[in-house]
Amino acid sequence: MSDNKNDQSHTEKQEQDKIVHKLENRAKEASLVRKIVLICFVLIVLTVGGAIGGAYVFITSAIGPVDEDNSELKEVEIPMGSSSAGIGEILEEEGLVDNSTIFRYYVRYRNESGFQAGTYELSPSMNMDEIIASLKDGRIDEEYNLIFTIPEGRWLEEVMETIAEETEHEYDDLMDLMTDEDYLQELVSQYDILHSSILENEDIRYPLEGYLFPARYDFTDENPSKEDIIEQMVARMEGVYNNVQAEYGSTDYSAHELLTLASIIEGEAAGDDEREAISGVIYNRLNRENPMRLQMDPTAVYGYGERVSSPTREQTNAENPYNTYQIDGIPPGPINNPGAASISAAFNPDEHDNYYFYHDTDGTIYMSETYEEHQEVLREHRDNQ
Template identity: 40%
Template sequence: MFEDQTKKSFIKKLLNHKIKFWLAVAAVLLILGAGGFSLYVKSALEPVDKNSQKMVNIYIPKGSSVSSIAAKLKEQHLIKNEKVFIAYVKFKNAPGFQAGNFQLSQSMDPAGMIEKLTSASHVPAFKIVIPEGRQLSEIADIIAGETNFSKQDIMNKLDDREFIETLKKKYPKLITDEVFSKNIKHPLEGYLYPATYPFYDPDTKLETIIEAMIKQTERLAEKYQSQMSDQKMTVHKTLTMASLIEEEATEKADRHKISSVFYNRLAKKMPLQTDPTVLYALGKHKHRVVYKDLEANSPYNTYKNTGLPPGPISNAGETSWEAALNPDKTEYVYFLAKKNGEVVFTKTLEEHNHAKSKYITNTQ
């Protein structure tokens, strides 16, 4: 906050005509006289309501002029007089106003607002938090919960061929024709990276929100480009493998060992037999898969089909990416999770059935 002495100096300079006046301010001076004008300006530099505790969100677009900012502050009843505010900004030779969303209060005086608006203290208009292991439909729910877009509008955009083609042109190394393969359920499934995304414009376009998540995935793809080349893995296949690891891993699981099981099965041309792919094929969320579920007629069902599913079944964090490209060297082809989250790895079906009997069947 600026001290009263600063305000007095500002008023004195106005009276001495050492800065340019707006005609409206000059008219006020003529009407009120020097003394009256001094009181007028002093009042205009006071808080609108020094006892107010209510915070008001104000969005400042990039490139906003001082006059447009003053008008917005006046519209929200945060300052008393636009022209005095503008003159005060010039008098203080304030640095450029920042773009973004700011929280201001009527209890702040113009000096405090200038300090806030010229610093990097802006706050997001909204944040979208995408956890790991989320499917596209779940991400659409999250976006819908933080914006005015409906889930259906979001899913329509995510599956829109024309929109995806524009992304392909912008990110040709990340998004390829593999996303349009015949059996793909959703082209961008797995491509929206799990992270926290702050947005400062309350009217941010849906395309911008989606693209922010795509950019994060591209960043990771660039980081692991050489490893993908060494493994002869495309980004799409890496995302697919990472999503399987993400869905199967518990907090106590060794993702590199889970990765080794999948690679060992692929090498032996064994079906991956991972339950999350069955649930994805069914479009359901269940704690347990029953034998009837395993009969799902879908290319995503890794009990009925060998090889990787057509595409990712969820998004995946970097730990799963890294595990997908750096599997441990093991002979394991089976694993199961104990009730406490620990994962048991085995080399033969006999060992696997014994572990299932010991840790799963006997605990039911």
């Protein structure tokens, strides 16, 4: 009997030893896992920190001078219509910036625009901010006998009014040129961006609406011909359009349709930071399974032919080829002359689920996905003004 008890006691002790051994092993394993997790965490933190630190050093270096000790001036030619991407490539080739891509994104981050075509003297000792400032100043004004600026979003008639005010050309003569079929046909054969369809579509108010690039124009001739002025503007639009297309690639829309979309964006946007978002709303409406009418206010105003800040009910109800409250799809042509930022937005819409937007009186934009949400925004902001 005693032997049996001893055997049983010995067996129980063995089982207890096994349990203790298992617990010790598990404790060791848990400790090892914790060490591995801790080591991995430390490595991840160090890696992420190193990456962030490295990126910071890289970007800081990229926007600083290429060589702060080298003040030798280099003559750099910036062609008419150059985009920020194109300018960055020129600067990188000349050894004035380290990285053209960083230049392009830095310009976009700083919301810089208004670069002037021309010849510049720049040095590797200049940082990116100094180079940008120089490119916005343009060449010395004394080199020119005629300088004028066309702002973004102006109607063709308004562009002609500005030219008439700044030159010796009469407004009526300029408008006659805008409807001269022989001259327009000559331009179509000269510039790839112009297609013969703009002359054939009777719904288009002015064939060159949307093709006169808004910018500063400099002339050494104090009285350039009206043809020379118009051709510079079309050439500038072609250059800008080609640069934007090179940056974003081709789309399913023609150049004429993209400039039309860009002009709507130009008419709707209160600032550069919302152009892609508005573009996204336009594309969402066009690309829906059951497409929505665009119902964009500037199209109703342009179609009616009377410039106002907000369309009346009469204007939105008016039946004309441009009024997107009454027509399906895209108008027959641009409703103003858009700038580079709006053209870029037409190529590069934001991806979101919104179909509506509203600007309050201070320019703040409110996006909505549904009609009900949009109505709530209107009740909250418009009706309380």
